[in-house]
Amino acid sequence: MAARGWNRSIAGLAVPLRVWAQRFAFLALVALAFALMLLSKAESVAVERARLAIVDAFVPILDVMSRPVQSAGEAVDAVDGLFLTYADNTRLRHENAELAKWVDLARQLELENATLRAQLSHVPDNPPKLVSARVVADTGGAFFQSVLVNAGGRDFVRRGQAVVAQGGLVGRVAAVGERSARVLLLTDINSRIPVIVLSTGDRAVLAGDNTRQPKLLYLPSTAPVSPGDRIVTSGDGGLFPRGLVVGSVVEATDGRVSVEPLVDFARLDQALVLDYGLDGVLPPPERMPARETLAPAPAK
Amino acid sequence: MNPAGIAAQLERATRGIVPAATVLLLVLVSMLPLPVAGLSNVMPAFGLMAVYYWVVLRPDLLPRTVVFGLGLVTDALSGLPFGIHALVYLLVHAAMLDQRRFIAGRPFWLFWGGFVLVATAATAGTWLLASLLRGAILAPTATLVTTLLTIAIFPLATFLLLRVQRGLVGADVR
Numbered sequence: 496m497a498a499r500g501w502n503r504s505i506a507g508l509a510v511p512l513r514v515w516a517q518r519f520a521f522l523a524l525v526a527l528a529f530a531l532m533l534l535s536k537a538e539s540v541a542v543e544r545a546r547l548a549i550v551d552a553f554v555p556i557l558d559v560m561s562r563p564v565q566s567a568g569e570a571v572d573a574v575d576g577l578f579l580t581y582a583d584n585t586r587l588r589h590e591n592a593e594l595a596k597w598v599d600l601a602r603q604l605e606l607e608n609a610t611l612r613a614q615l616s617h618v619p620d621n622p623p624k625l626v627s628a629r630v631v632a633d634t635g636g637a638f639f640q641s642v643l644v645n646a647g648g649r650d651f652v653r654r655g656q657a658v659v660a661q662g663g664l665v666g667r668v669a670a671v672g673e674r675s676a677r678v679l680l681l682t683d684i685n686s687r688i689p690v691i692v693l694s695t696g697d698r699a700v701l702a703g704d705n706t707r708q709p710k711l712l713y714l715p716s717t718a719p720v721s722p723g724d725r726i727v728t729s730g731d732g733g734l735f736p737r738g739l740v741v742g743s744v745v746e747a748t749d750g751r752v753s754v755e756p757l758v759d760f761a762r763l764d765q766a767l768v769l770d771y772g773l774d775g776v777l778p779p780p781e782r783m784p785a786r787e788t789l790a791p792a793p794a795k
Numbered sequence: 796m797n798p799a800g801i802a803a804q805l806e807r808a809t810r811g812i813v814p815a816a817t818v819l820l821l822v823l824v825s826m827l828p829l830p831v832a833g834l835s836n837v838m839p840a841f842g843l844m845a846v847y848y849w850v851v852l853r854p855d856l857l858p859r860t861v862v863f864g865l866g867l868v869t870d871a872l873s874g875l876p877f878g879i880h881a882l883v884y885l886l887v888h889a890a891m892l893d894q895r896r897f898i899a900g901r902p903f904w905l906f907w908g909g910f911v912l913v914a915t916a917a918t919a920g921t922w923l924l925a926s927l928l929r930g931a932i933l934a935p936t937a938t939l940v941t942t943l944l945t946i947a948i949f950p951l952a953t954f955l956l957l958r959v960q961r962g963l964v965g966a967d968v969r
Contacts, residue, residue: 524863524885531867531878536928542877549871553823557872561827568830632872633828633835637937638925639874642828669874677874684931705934707833761832 547672550643554675557631558645565764623736626650626768628676633763640683640705641666644766647674652768657728657735660766663757664688664728664739668768678766681741681756682709689731690741694724701726701741701754708745711752720747726754736771813963814849814857817956818865821845826872836937839945842869843917844952846884847910850891851898853964862888876928883917883924903953910949918942 534542576583612619628646646652648671658665658678666686669679679686686703690711697718699711714720724744730737742756821841829835842865849857866881873880891898891913898909922938 521859521885521889524859525882528863528866528878528882528885531881532876532924532928535877546871546877549868553868553872557823557826560823564827564829571830630828632823632826634826634873636825636838636873637836637934637941638922638929641874643826643872684929684933705836705937707836759832761830761834763828764830 543670547670547675550675550677551647551672554631554643554645554672557643558629561629561631568762568764620736621772624651624770624772626652626770628652628766628768630763630766631675633760634677637705640680640686640703641669642678642680642763642766644676644678644768645674646768647672647676649673651770652676653770655734657739657769657771658766659739659758659769660763661758662740664735664741665758665760665763665766667734676768680760682707682760687712688735688741689729690726691729692718692720692724692744693727695719698729698731699752707760708753708755711744711754714752716750720744720752722747736769739769810964811856813959814845814853815861815865817959818842818845818849818857819868821952822865822869822872836934837940837944839941839948840914840918840921841948841952842880843884843887843914843945844910844949845956846887847891847913848953848956850888851895851906851909852960854892854895856964857888859885859888875925879921879924879928883920886920887913887917903950906953907946907949911946914945914949915942918945 531542535546611617626646628644628650630642631645632643634641634643642665644652644658652668652671654668654671656668658668664681666678666680666683667688668676670677680703681688681701682703682705684703684705686701686709688701690699690701691697692699692711692714695718697715697720699714699718701709702712703709711720711726722744726741726743728735728737728739728741740757742754742758744752745755746753821844825838825841846857846862846865850862862884863881866879866884867877869880869884870877891909894909898906918938918941922933922935926933
């Protein structure tokens with residue numbers, strides 16, 4: 496009799512306990528999510544490491560999955576190319592005739608430059624080391640403009656290095672795992688790149704705003720910019736080398752200058768990571784993500 | 796152990812893995828670099844579709860902790876602050892666990908209608924959290940288009956997930 500009553504009270508207690516435990520587990524997970532968000536916002540080393548570990552684990556899968564996508568894209572391009580052969584041929588003939596003049600001019604200037612450099616005992620810049628990488632994921636949707644590439648710390652990719660493709664600037668390396676790296680596109684809201692308007696030499700900062708056309712900031716108000724003007728990196732701040740082509744101005748209405756990047760981000764499949772050995776605002780490159788090296792050096 | 800026992804065990808294991816695996820696969824698919832201009836900015840939230848699907852139809856196979864983990868993986872890959880998708884998936888899971896009795900076993904339009912509410916709330920929530928944490932108002936138009944695309948593609952995802960469920964999991968709900 497007594498034992499049965501005991502059992503019943505246990506059973507009666509167990510159900511609310513389970514409900515309570517489940518509710519607690521839910522609240523604990525919600526709290527954990529908020530804690531992770533704040534840690535991530537504060538750029539915690541542990542959270543960043545966990546992120547890189549997860550990305551490293553999934554990049555091989557994304558690498559395999561993205562290959563058929565790339566092949567399909569190439570097949571479509573090939574068919575497109577067949578239909579456009581005639582038009583392309585005509586256009587290229589015209590372009591070729593136009594460019595032939597420029598080639599002559601370039602040869603003359605090259606010769607002149609070489610002579611002048613010899614007279615000045617000019618020391619040439621070091622050519623960059625190149626790391627070729629495949630774009631395996633296009634991430635973040637409307638909120639974060641970045642791509643993942645299948646080269647990382649073991650391929651000597653470092654945080655802060657410039658990434659180019661199709662002859663134009665793509666962005667910079669924002670985080671580096673062992674076999675993967677995240678490239679922050681120049682269209683992202685956190686991207687700020689010192690640039691020059693090539694036709695006038697005016698300096699400005701190219702600021703992404705998560706649209707396809709980043710804007711020029713801090714351009715002198717008297718600077719004459721017009722659509723079609725080339726924009727190249729200025730090398731200020733020491734992060735990027737000078738002279739990488741970024742794009743051209745598409746719209747210049749009062750105070751608002753939009754730039755169309757040269758790179759077609761939808762067709763981004765191969766990219767080159769440039770290593771100029773520039774330290775700039777970043778600490779000297781190490782094998783691991785630069786977060787750790789950002790800590791102040793211990794006092795001697 | 797007899798072969799029948801092993802087969803049954805294998806079947807049970809598959810059943811336990813399939814829902815999480817489909818969510819993961821759809822998250823990865825949504826990050827593929829597709830050669831369509833502007834698509835990556837308005838990529839539908841495929842992962843959300845699968846989370847919704849399984850929580851409504853087979854909540855026993857997609858526990859809360861797994862949903863949370865899948866959210867973390869999505870966050871890690873997307874580059875967004877850690878925890879955003881984890882929180883959004885978790886809230887969708889909790890809400891649908893409570894409301895699924897009005898949807899499961901009813902006509903499809905009710906299933907879709909429920910998803911319209913969930914997708915709107917989830918993308919709005921993601922947008923709000925991402926904007927707060929990144930300190931800028933992020934592309935509201937693109938977010939709206941993403942929501943509409945997510946809702947529009949949902950029937951296709953349902954069709955595919957239904958095939959998966961019929962083939963590998965079975966329809967019995969606990």
